[in-house]
Amino acid sequence: MVQKVKAGTPHFAEGVAVPSQVGKSKEDWIGNQFRRIYDEALEDDIPNDMMDLLSQLDNISASQDSSDDQTDSDDEPDKESSN
Amino acid sequence: MSEESFKEGIVAAIPSLRAFARSLSGNRDRADDLVQETLAKAIANRERYTPGTNLKAWMITILRNQYYTEGRKRKREVPDSDGDHAATLTALPQQNGHLEMNDFLSALQCLPEDQREALILIGASGFSYEEAAEMLETRVGTVKSRVSRARSRLDELMSGSPDFKRDSASIEASRELLQRALGV
Structure with missing residues (x-):
């Protein structure tokens, strides 16, 4: 098929994104992509591994409620002592 | 702060952390x-x-530190040059100009790290320039210029920068790389 191409008009091969098309909403397309990534992360179930890790905090608060003895104020408590 | 509300805050932050x-x-x-x-x-x-x-x-700062600590170790193990990322891009705008999320993730990897993280903090995580500057331990003006350079670079990449080859071999190579990288 013969196509007339005006002089000075950029001509792009089929299948290659045309800048004017891609860059139509310059600011927006990047924001839209990020929104999709966030929405996807929001929809994904939180992996069990992560929730298991967070359940350590339940144990900490439970032990704080039940016993009021000396407080472990180490910055980085031992992993073994968390259970 | 009670452990419960700390935990609730963390759970609420997880989608943002994963997206980041x-x-x-x-x-x-x-x-x-x-x-x-x-x-x-x-x-x-x-x-x-x-x-x-x-x-x-606070958590994103931890994640970022973790990423760079690991990154320095990884770089010595697996050389993943910018050239490889650029190769993934050759397959990019082929599908009717429709940009898939994986393509976008791949395109982000073409940005220099300082620009990429600035763009993500502002464009994706919803932080203000002031907050981002504090997290990145730099000036507001620096964050602004990194974000702006990141945006132009992405625009440039998406509009088919002549820097990138588009032959079928590199497209095929890039598909494999992309699939491997995304664990598809």
Whole structure:
């Protein structure tokens, strides 16, 4: 098929994104992509591994409620002592 | 701050952390590993968190440090040059100009790290320039210029920068790389 191409008009091969098309909403397309990534992360179930890790905090608060003895104020408590 | 509200705050921040990690690393599996490590560190260091300050920002700072600490180790093991990322881009705008999320993640990996993280903090995580500057330990003006350069670079990449080859061999190579990177 013969196509007339005006002089000075950029001509792009089929299948290659045309800048004017891609860059139509310059600011927006990047924001839209990020929104999709966030929405996807929001929809994904939180992996069990992560929730298991967070359940350590339940144990900490439970032990704080039940016993009021000396407080472990180490910055980085031992992993073994968390259970 | 009680452990319950600390935990609630962390759970609420998880989608943001995962989105941030995916955008930063371009790899879902690695992203979740990073989040997992971040949670462990946040729990271990919870005394260092100041109640009332932005918990999400605190955790993203941990994640970012983790990413760069690992990155320095990884770079020595697996040389993943910018050239490889550029190759993934050759397959990019082929499908009717429709940009898939994986393509976008891949395109982000073409940005220099300082620009990429600035763009993600502002464009994706919803931080202000001031907050981002604090997290990145730099000036507001620097964050602004990094974001702006990142945006132009992405525009340029998406509009088919002549820097990138488009022959079928590199497209095929890029598909494989992309699939491997995203664990498809």
